[in-house]
Amino acid sequence: MENQVGNRAVVLGGSMGGLLAARVLAGAFREVLVVDRDQLIGVEGPRRGVPHGRHAHGLVARGHQILEAQFPGLTDELVGAGVRPGDFNGDIRWYVNGQRLRPSRSGLISVPATRPVLEYHIRNRVQAIPNVTFLERHDILGLSASPDGARVTGARVRAPGSDEEQVLAADLVVDTTGRGSRTPAWLEELGYARPEEEKIKIGLAYTTRHYRLDHDPFAPDLAFIPAPTPDFPRGAFFYRLPGDDNRVELSLTGMLGDHPPTDPEGFTEFARSLPVPEIYETIKDAPAIDEPVKHQYPASVRRHYERLSRFPAGLLVLGDAVCSFNPLYAQGMTVTALESLVLERHLETGGIPDPRAYFRDISREVDSPWDFSAGADLGYAGVEGKRTAKIRFANAYVARLQRAAVDDAELTNAFIRVAGLIDQPPALMRPRNILRVLRAGKAHPAAGTPSVPTADPDHDLGKAA
Structure with missing residues (x-):
């Protein structure tokens, strides 16, 4: 001592x-x-x-x-113990709004062990x-x-x-x-x-089921993660369990009361509704190990x-x-x-x-x-809370960055580093990242999507960068 x-x-x-x-x-x-x-x-x-x-x-x-x-x-x-580590970017299939973010090697280790x-x-x-x-x-x-x-x-x-x-x-x-x-x-x-307590009511639920497959749907990757967004609020975490017996875990997620069902048929149909069809195609005829189980999380x-x-x-x-x-x-x-x-x-x-x-x-x-996290949750129209100019700016910018990351692995890495708590969120607004986001928007404009707002007194890009 x-x-x-x-x-x-x-x-x-x-x-x-x-x-x-x-x-x-x-x-x-x-x-x-x-x-x-x-x-x-x-x-x-x-x-x-x-x-x-x-x-x-x-x-x-x-x-x-x-x-x-x-x-x-x-x-x-x-x-x-059978856990297979990999790269947080290069070995995980990250999807946003049904589109896979472009992968590369981030140098950050993912250890997909169960809790x-x-x-x-x-x-x-x-x-x-x-x-x-x-x-x-x-x-x-x-x-x-x-x-x-x-x-x-x-x-x-x-x-x-x-x-x-x-x-x-x-x-x-x-x-x-x-x-x-x-x-x-x-x-x-x-x-x-x-x-004092601060609450963000999100009405979230996880419903999870395990399967034993006759093949490895992830190879050479570790997991499929379609991240929920305000446009596609249903999400999932689908990954291989530790060991060599082809067991997988599928956790389906839904916000604001749109909860994945616990009956097998409803669970499978919820998986079908995801904007990533590979998950449904993998589990629809696979033998399940257990029945779906739900866990509710009403508020942060x-x-x-x-x-x-x-x-x-x-x-x-x-x-x-x-x-x-x-x-x-x-x-x-x-x-x-x-x-x-x-x-x-x-x-x-x-x-x-x-x-x-x-x-x-x-x-x-x-x-x-x-x-x-609270700012991202306020991007959902049904989540109650004050949406400051700073929050609206950040959500619009991150949405643009994620769209650009579909074709730009450097932006994927930037996002993964912030999500992984390696970098602070202002790192997303470093000048080189802003330029890449703006260039992507000019090359592939998305109809009806918000432009990157200009800086204002509540959120000065120079200070953020």
């Missing part, structure tokens, strides 16, 4: 956020205790606490980089850290605090089948319990204000802890408990990983992190991906 700042840290929640938090806390506390209501150790498949684990998950490029740095050799382990496989291997790595312990199958009841409520001193839990409450004393409690986090209510109980939610003027010492929040993103953009795990690096930096100062300084710093990590 290089820099011990306390005796015990308690992490509430054992999913990706909890595992990443435990990894960095282990270098600063004598003991790290991870608490979860589910059984965790040895679990290789989906579990109750991660209902979306049965559906397609994406770890974008920046997230992969962080995980490999925190757990060296993780990619090789996943390859050993259970990824979580299993990371959990094994965290479990191997000597001062990390998992307390499984315990309900999390709340916090314990000093008499004046100024400091959180631990967490209250209960074992299965028991009526007795147990208090886990801690120098630091980190809430990673996800979008259902009860920290806002716990703060209120201690006499603090709840954080951001809790603005950084705006609170008072917050108790000894408590932090991380991951989806702070910001839960529209999963279509596959940002959640990566932003959680970025937040864990913020936690690590604050621990390196040699003391228990100051909550207000910590929340200010993670807010900076959340701002850009939240603006990217």
Whole structure:
């Protein structure tokens, strides 16, 4: 232990956020205790606490980089488990409005592991850290605090089948319990204000089914991903599962209540409606392994802890408990990983992190991906929210860039780098990218499509670039 700042840290929640938090806390506390209501150790498949684990998950490029740095050799382990990595651009067939974006080598690695496989291997790595312990199958009841409520001193839990409450004393409690986090209510109980919440109601649902094929429809690629857009709001993630037994996963997506059905016939017809016929042609007569399963995601939610003027010492929040993103953009795990690096930096100062300084710093990590996804969602007419001049400009420009990327691999790479959280969104508006978009528009004008708006006081291209 290089820099011990306390005796015990308690992490509430054992999913990706909890595992990443435990990894960095282990270098600063004598003991790290991870608490979860589910059984965790040895679990290789989906579990109750991660209902979306049965559906397609994406770890974008920046997230992969962080995980490999925190757990060296993780990619090789996943390859050993049957995962086939590839290039995020060159080995994935990206479609927008039914047209494939021109591929090339991006140099960014895609690791198409399912959520259970990824979580299993990371959990094994965290479990191997000597001062990390998992307390499984315990309900999390709340916090314990000093008499004046100024400091959180631990967490209250209960074992299965028991009526007795147990208090886990801690120098630091980190809430990673996800979008259902009860920290806002716990703060209120201690006499603090709840954080402001920002919601984007998208009415999204995933419906997923698995098949076993007699051929590989992707070869030499990894996946087909028709991305939903306001013009074609139905989308899909279709990819090969880890292993060599020709199993594939198809997650169909629909926004604003247009949900993929769970009856087999309706599921297949929804696949037929996609603007990429290869998916329907592949699965229409294929033997299914299971019945379709749906997961609904009503709204993206951001809790603005950084705006609170008072917050108790000894408590932090991380991951989806702070910001839960529209999963279509596959940002959640990566932003959680970025937040864990913020936690690590604050621990390196040699003391228990100051909550207000910590929340200010993670807010900076959340701002850009939240603006990217929330702004894109406001491109759908049925999504409620204020459409500023900046949002209208960005959506019109990105739509033009995506059309141009059908014939321009450099623009595809630029978009993949921003979607992968490698580059910030203003990178799309670097002068060379703007010129390529404008040239493509002159060469192939699209009837009825918006032109690139001129810069205005709300969005100066010079500053953005």
